[in-house]
Amino acid sequence: MKKKATIVDIANKLGITPSAVSKALSGHPRISDETKLAVIAAAKALEYTPNHMAMGLRKGTSGLIGILVPAIHYSFFATAIKGAEEVLSQAGYNVIIAQSKDNAALERKQLEGLVRAQVEGIIASMAIETKDFSFYQELSFDIPLVLFDRTFEDDNVSTVIVDDFAGAVKAVDHLVEMGYSRIAHLGGYAHILPFGKRIEGYKSALAKHGLPFRKEYLFQCAPNKDEGAQATERLLQLPEPPDAIFAASDYLAFGAIKAAKKQGLHVPDDLGLVGFSNEEFSAQVSPSITSVDQFSEAMGASAAELLVRQMREGKGGKEFIAQKRILSPKLIARESSLRKVKTTLHTP
Amino acid sequence: MKKKATIVDIANKLGITPSAVSKALSGHPRISDETKLAVIAAAKALEYTPNHMAMGLRKGTSGLIGILVPAIHYSFFATAIKGAEEVLSQAGYNVIIAQSKDNAALERKQLEGLVRAQVEGIIASMAIETKDFSFYQELSFDIPLVLFDRTFEDDNVSTVIVDDFAGAVKAVDHLVEMGYSRIAHLGGYAHILPFGKRIEGYKSALAKHGLPFRKEYLFQCAPNKDEGAQATERLLQLPEPPDAIFAASDYLAFGAIKAAKKQGLHVPDDLGLVGFSNEEFSAQVSPSITSVDQFSEAMGASAAELLVRQMREGKGGKEFIAQKRILSPKLIARESSLRKVKTTLHTP
DNA sequence: TTTGGTTGTTCAAACGTTTGAACAAAAGTA
DNA sequence: TACTTTTGTTCAAACGTTTGAACAACCAAA
Numbered sequence: 001m002k003k004k005a006t007i008v009d010i011a012n013k014l015g016i017t018p019s020a021v022s023k024a025l026s027g028h029p030r031i032s033d034e035t036k037l038a039v040i041a042a043a044k045a046l047e048y049t050p051n052h053m054a055m056g057l058r059k060g061t062s063g064l065i066g067i068l069v070p071a072i073h074y075s076f077f078a079t080a081i082k083g084a085e086e087v088l089s090q091a092g093y094n095v096i097i098a099q100s101k102d103n104a105a106l107e108r109k110q111l112e113g114l115v116r117a118q119v120e121g122i123i124a125s126m127a128i129e130t131k132d133f134s135f136y137q138e139l140s141f142d143i144p145l146v147l148f149d150r151t152f153e154d155d156n157v158s159t160v161i162v163d164d165f166a167g168a169v170k171a172v173d174h175l176v177e178m179g180y181s182r183i184a185h186l187g188g189y190a191h192i193l194p195f196g197k198r199i200e201g202y203k204s205a206l207a208k209h210g211l212p213f214r215k216e217y218l219f220q221c222a223p224n225k226d227e228g229a230q231a232t233e234r235l236l237q238l239p240e241p242p243d244a245i246f247a248a249s250d251y252l253a254f255g256a257i258k259a260a261k262k263q264g265l266h267v268p269d270d271l272g273l274v275g276f277s278n279e280e281f282s283a284q285v286s287p288s289i290t291s292v293d294q295f296s297e298a299m300g301a302s303a304a305e306l307l308v309r310q311m312r313e314g315k316g317g318k319e320f321i322a323q324k325r326i327l328s329p330k331l332i333a334r335e336s337s338l339r340k341v342k343t344t345l346h347t348p
Numbered sequence: 349m350k351k352k353a354t355i356v357d358i359a360n361k362l363g364i365t366p367s368a369v370s371k372a373l374s375g376h377p378r379i380s381d382e383t384k385l386a387v388i389a390a391a392k393a394l395e396y397t398p399n400h401m402a403m404g405l406r407k408g409t410s411g412l413i414g415i416l417v418p419a420i421h422y423s424f425f426a427t428a429i430k431g432a433e434e435v436l437s438q439a440g441y442n443v444i445i446a447q448s449k450d451n452a453a454l455e456r457k458q459l460e461g462l463v464r465a466q467v468e469g470i471i472a473s474m475a476i477e478t479k480d481f482s483f484y485q486e487l488s489f490d491i492p493l494v495l496f497d498r499t500f501e502d503d504n505v506s507t508v509i510v511d512d513f514a515g516a517v518k519a520v521d522h523l524v525e526m527g528y529s530r531i532a533h534l535g536g537y538a539h540i541l542p543f544g545k546r547i548e549g550y551k552s553a554l555a556k557h558g559l560p561f562r563k564e565y566l567f568q569c570a571p572n573k574d575e576g577a578q579a580t581e582r583l584l585q586l587p588e589p590p591d592a593i594f595a596a597s598d599y600l601a602f603g604a605i606k607a608a609k610k611q612g613l614h615v616p617d618d619l620g621l622v623g624f625s626n627e628e629f630s631a632q633v634s635p636s637i638t639s640v641d642q643f644s645e646a647m648g649a650s651a652a653e654l655l656v657r658q659m660r661e662g663k664g665g666k667e668f669i670a671q672k673r674i675l676s677p678k679l680i681a682r683e684s685s686l687r688k689v690k691t692t693l694h695t696p
Numbered sequence: 697t698t699t700g701g702t703t704g705t706t707c708a709a710a711c712g713t714t715t716g717a718a719c720a721a722a723a724g725t726a
Numbered sequence: 727t728a729c730t731t732t733t734g735t736t737c738a739a740a741c742g743t744t745t746g747a748a749c750a751a752c753c754a755a756a
Contacts, residue, residue: 006741006742006743007742007743008742016705016706017705017706017707018742018743018744019705019706019707019708019743019744019745020704020705020706022742022743022744022745023704023705023744023745026744028745030702030703030704030705031704031705032703032704032705035704035705049463049464050464050742050743051405051466051741051742051743052410052464052465052466053401053404053405053410053466053741053742053743054405054711054741054742054743054744055742055743055744056401056711056743057399057401057402057405057710057711057712057713057741057742057743058710058711058742058743058744058745059711059743059744060711062400062401063465064444064465071430072420072426072429072430072433073423073426073427073429073430075421075423075426075628078420078421078423078426079421081420081421081445082419082420082421082447085420085445085446085447086447089446089458089461094444094446094461094462094465095444095445095446096412096442096443096444096445097429097433097443097444097445098433098437098442098443099430099433099434110437113437113442114442115397116397116398116400117400117411117412117442118399118400118401254632280423280628280629281628281629281632281633284602284629284632284633284634285629285632285633285634286633286634354711354712354713355712355713356712356713364735364736365735365736365737366712366713366714367713367714367715367735367736367737367738368734368735368736370712370713370714370715371714371715371734371735374714376715378732378733378734378735379733379734379735380733380734380735383734383735398712398713399711399712399713401711401712401713402711402712402713402714402741403712403713403714404713404741405711405712405713405740405741405742405743406712406713406714406715406740406741407713407714407741408741697756698755698756699754699755699756700753700754700755700756701752701753701754701755702751702752702753702754703750703751703752703753704749704750704751704752705748705749705750705751706747706748706749706750707746707747707748707749708745708746708747708748709744709745709746709747710743710744710745711742711743711744712741713740713741714739714740714741715738715739715740716737716738716739717736717737717738717739718735718736718737718738719734719735719736719737720733720734720735720736721732721733721734721735722731722732722733722734723730723731723732723733724729724730724731724732725728725729725730725731726727726728726729726730
């Protein structure tokens, strides 16, 4: 483990000053081509690698971007990170990741860790638990911040989301088209924006089709299999159970399928199902799950682009204006909702 | 975007010197409790956050660990990263991630990027393409390095792997027990250690059961669905096609299922299948895929622990000795291999 | 020959922190 | 009282870069 060569080693070797070396390396116009060449050669010979921290200290940059997600291993987030990483590494940044485990306290701790690490910008998706956004708001004054998917309403922070309202409408439209009429919704927590919007979209689409909104058809759950199964069991015990479920997450939908099967119901004939997010497994389970694709990779990439732009603008001294990007989601119809016989009688 | 408070701001406010502040903050014994308290209070009041880069420059540390994987969104790697992140953030490190996209050139570029970012240690899993390990070997002289899963043979670098040989044996044992006898293997590239070991385990298990090894039953493919499907098609066209396939990856196995279905074969009755890695989708596809679980999260965590220890030892001046950790894999039997009728006639 | 502009380099300070040495004051010991 | 030890702080240098200002050498123009 030999110690690294520095700019002064190069300078000494060449009999010039460190500042000349620095300028040569960064292509300063006043340095002669001759010295430039000599410096590059010497740098190569000494296996010189610039010291990021020294540079960062001097220039006030770290070259680091933080990405905070609830959990890295959920395919939605993993894919979003992939998309973001590609854009960011292309732009010359390194990516630090952190996970909140959907826990508000840990989320805060991790954000502080990112700040301490001197990140130049942060891309985040909120923990499901988080109801107090003030920390994010304060943060956004200090560091360029882009929220994606799990966001909250605030004109001052940039966000990238899918049009969740439209996605929900598409889901309900599709179910209606397939002849379902008693459509329940397994939602996420309404205070998290995308889930709130999906609930709104659900209600609005019901109204559009002249279907009544029934309070007992709406559940708010954490987006995982177990809560999906539990909620579905309760739905099926209602005096008038639903004939279709629009779930705000594929995990919920998958839980619903399990519960339905357990009750001896056939999907999609007895119960139609649409999920949200188009997780990898949704295409591959049986029955495959109809889902609303939210283009996770594009979302991550888009958030990264937005952040990079924002950082550039912020540097120019002028305030950047928070931007909202809204991607248009796409319904992918699969077995869980495609039934042959379409009963079109609306039971009001 | 107000500029951050520094140690000198605190010093000025309190009428003491920066060095006293620094010492107070780090709990130096010679600083009075009185000043310590005052410093902490002032730090809080000024919203002081230590500047990592200045500290890093002075102390020669960055607090950064790099993780390089072929692709973040493969559930195996995502889960491994999750495991590693938890250990590392616990130990006070930040985690930088990078992906090689299984491309040797990009892999190298990303590694250089990590080095430039001044990481104190690297955890990596090799790109499938990589046949020249010298870069890793050189790297391991400069920076603590732990390889996991996709590794190569070298006594000087620490590795964490699953016992791939044993895993392959378990897979074949299981197929034989289920009554299959013409067992093919869709392997990865043999030069990548785990895949090589799986091939060896496959051969050894065949021998153990008195089954012949047939060259035409062994394919080397990139671990994805398409190559799995292609290889399977060719296997099924053989004059004497296999009645079971042990695939070195669940993606390959899944491709095999698709191909088998396309040919009108029933899994597991006509063709038994065992995969490797126990990906998330394997439990949920239909038929669900029997797979060898390699404890991805534990693997990531284990690699992180090893790295942390190695860095500590390296600091003490004495050379660390490369360690090899081998986790024991577990076969998880599912529909793709559990057939009711066990034909036990061995066709030699 | 003076004046002015290039060109290629050096100088010196700065970024924010840490750390061993130095120092003064207070306290303890003989 | 004189000496040593302890306590609490300051001093100064260092980590590796960058960068505007300063400077010397040269060339060209008037």
